[in-house]
Amino acid sequence: MSDIPACPVCGMENTYPDESVFICPDCGHEWPQHTGTEAMAAVVVRDVNGNVLQAGDTVVVIKDLKVKGSSIPLKQGTVIRQIRLVEDDAEHIEGHSDKIKGLVLKTCFLKKA
Known part of the structure; x- marks a missing residue:
């Protein structure tokens, strides 16, 4: 039995490998x-100290930051809870502070709590 998968579009098993892709001659x-897991394993998000960040972690802002679109700055020591990782981007995370919602922050200004 072959390790080459059937076409995900038409389901035919006439597929063949060509360099880094599979090709279906039928469709x-x-x-x-x-696989998708290999691509996700390549992106590792780290804080300023090199600690690995995962979705749902809590981080702390390490310096005062101006926030675009808001007159309220993020002060040093502000806690960001329940962060979300930005897909295919190891330098940014998404999260909310107590006063500002919908933040996208650079990981170089954050440390894991």
Whole structure:
């Protein structure tokens, strides 16, 4: 039995590998040979101290930051709870502070709490 998967579009098993993609000659669909878990493993989000950040972690702002679109700055020591990781971006996270919602912050200004 072959390790080559069937086409995800038409379901035919006539697919073949070509460099880094699989190709279906029946419908012409091409898709990458690597799986989604391999791509996610490549992106590791780290705080200013090198600690690995994961979705749901709590972080602390390490310096005063001006927030675009708001007159309220983020002060040093502000806690950001329940962060979300930005897909395919190891330098940014999303989260909320007590006063400002919908923040996108650079990880170089954060440390894990």
